[in-house]
Amino acid sequence: MNNTTLLLDPTDNVGVALSDLQPGQKVVLNDIELEIQDFVSAKHKFAMRDFKPGEDILMYGTIVGEATQAISKGYPITLANIHHKTREYTLNPGKFSWTPPNISDWEKKTFMGYRRSDNQIGTANYWLVLPLVFCENTNVKLLQEAFENALGFSNPNPYEIQIKNLISDFQHEKITETVPQKTKNNQPRIFENLDGIRFLTHDMGCGGTRQDAESLCTLLAGYINHPNVAGATVLSLGCQNAQASILMEKLSLIQKGEPKTVILCDQQQEGTTEQLIQKAITETFKGLIEANKIARQPFPLNKLVIGLECGGSDGFSGISANPTLGRVSDLIVALGGAAILSEFPELCGAEQNLINRCKNEDLANKFVHLMETYNAAAKRVGSGFDMNPSPGNIKDGLLTDAIKSCGAAKKGGTAPVSDILDYTEYLKTPGLNLLCTPGNDVESTTGLAGSGANIILFTTGLGTPTGNPICPVIKVATNHKLTNRMTDIIDFNSGTVITGEDSIESCGNRLLDLIIQVASGEIKTKAEQNRNYDFIPWKRGVSL
Structure with a gap:
């Protein structure tokens, strides 16, 4: 180059x-x-x-x-x-031949993870607190403040003193405090093997369609079943569409090992808010004691499930960062692990390549059906896939959805497609999986974690702080300028490919080394450090 x-x-x-x-x-x-x-x-x-x-x-x-x-x-x-224009595709996968990359340097390498009873391996050990309906968001936040402050998981807000100083200035008082550097809470951790408690909030669960309520329950079941989650506390109002019985039914369909502890707290059954919160705290604390008994141990790299995501993309995304992820994806697949490529609106124009790589005609048919159904639904409200590129994408060279998509598809490497997953479907098959999600960064990363990714690789050319509550998100920059300008959100620089300092292979190898460190808990991603715990379920229906 x-x-x-x-x-x-x-x-x-x-x-x-x-x-x-x-x-x-x-x-x-x-x-x-x-x-x-x-x-x-x-x-x-x-x-x-x-x-x-x-x-x-x-x-x-x-x-x-x-x-x-x-x-x-x-x-x-x-x-x-x-x-925008794309090449017409045909539903004929035909014979596909793949030459896997050389994995001799990686076969004996391990990461330090947490084993679950179903042999899923976590890259973190969290307890999860979530609401079945938006009515319980306030109670979730009450629990969050109480637990994080008491257990040493909260961080001081570096901007609080800045506001106090502005108040002092407004009141014509002498400013005596300085803005501190952002530091971790020095309070000792109570549970050494617990990486944290994660608290979800959302605006769903009632008032929408029954299909959206069921989809939410399926997504939340995926989060509870996730290898990074030891157990969960679920808050329910009681009368909402997203019933606890639906959640537990969806969870039973994907749980393979010993059922995880799920604490259900129904406000209309418990009585006062105080009674609800006290029960949730008491029972959750018992769960934390059990979760803390699990310690990290070494596992082979075939236990990694990497989610492949992009956001704030630019004209270099399909040249540096996305092919780098493709290299990592191919290595993980060749080792026997799994990779999940999301964002179906950003595969528009790359369909034939992916169809050709499907292992059988049924998979190809499912992929095309999901693509065409999604695109048709978007067109019904005046926005087809061709309207996907954002103003930032266009300004930085991604003029059409096909240009953007052909670069985005590079994240999936060259391996055969082993399975096609609809939104909220949980991972079943090693290899490269395609997951139907929107192009929306947070809705897509939310879906990737819900389908079982235990590490998410996220490329960006313009910069985005997106993270996830339960899955480490490694942010990969496409260029040097972004890496140097937004040091607080970028974990890895693939701009070395653009400048000729790296090949795709060597850059991907370096990224896999970083993944091992993150999966082992040795390095916290910038999204984790900044508490970018973004969670937005995808609404497919209308509000009623």
């Missing part, structure tokens, strides 16, 4: 600017010499030949757009001269 331009596939007819290109600058790609005719900013694309209106724009070896007007060789590709 040179440091100015790139051709992603020999069949492409547009090139990518790796740095700003000036008018008159000479470029040679794939034996084609051209002169840049107008300024092309880094991450954007330029025409490798003359285009007539209606001709296809090719990137990643496939159709990602269509010329809407004549474009001369050397001119930038913009939304003024192209629009």
Whole structure:
């Protein structure tokens, strides 16, 4: 890779600017010499030949757009001269041959995790407190404040003193306090083997469709069944659509080992708020004692289940960070582990490649059915998949959903597709799985954890603080500028691929080393340090 331009596939007819290109600058790609005719900013694309209106724009070896007007060789590709278009796909997986990567350097490596009775392995050990309905959010927050302060899991707020100083200034008093650096609570931990208590809140459970209530219960069952969760305390009002009986039924369908402890507290049965909270505290504390008896021990890397996510993407995402995740995904799959690729709106244009990789026709049919049903539902409310790119995506070079999607699909590497999961379906099969979620960062990461990912890899070119309550989220930057500008949210820099310091293979190898450290509890992700515990279930229905 040179440091100015790139051709992603020999069949492409547009090139990518790796740095700003000036008018008159000479470029040679794939034996084609051209002169840049107008300024092309880094991450954007330029025409490798003359285009007539209606001709296809090719990137990643496939159709990602269509010329809407004549474009001369050397001119930038913009939304003024192209629009979204994808190649038609056929439902014929055919024979797919995969050459796995060399895993000899990784076969004997281990991470320190927590074994559950069903042989799932956790990368953390949490107790979970969650509401079945939004009416219980306040009570969840009461429990959160009480437990975190008492058990040493709370962090001081570094901005509180800043506000106090502003009050002092407003009242014309002398400012005596300074803003401290963000530090961990120095209070000793009561439970050494417990990584924390996680508290979920949401705006669902009643008032919506019965389907959304059932979907919520299935999602919450996935969180309770998650390998990073030792047990759960569930708050219910009592009269809501999302009944405790539905939750327990959904949990019974996916639990394989000894049932986890689930403490149910129903406010309409308990009486006063005080009685509800006292019961929840007493029973939860007993659960924490049991959860603390589990200690970390070594496990092979085939016990890792990595979720593959992107957000705040840019024109480098499909060149550096996403292929780096693809390398890690291929390594994990080759080792016998599992990878889960999400965000179906961001696979639009990459369908044929994924269909070809499905292990059988039934999987291909399920993938296409979920894609087409989802897209049709979006179109009914005036927003098809083609409207997925955000203003930030477009500004940084992802002009069409197909351009964005073909880069996003790189997170899934090259391995065969072993299973297709609808939203809230729990992982059943090792290998590469495709999970139907929205492109919305938090809704998607929420779904990945609910389907059993015990580590989430999250690429970003623009920067986003997204995290998850129960699953470590490793943030992978696509470029040096972002890494240096937002040091508080970035865990790993793949910008070394853009500058030529790393190959995709070496960058992926370094990332897998970091994953092992995070999975072992040796390194806390920036999202964990910043308490980015984001949880948003996907609503598919209407509100009633």
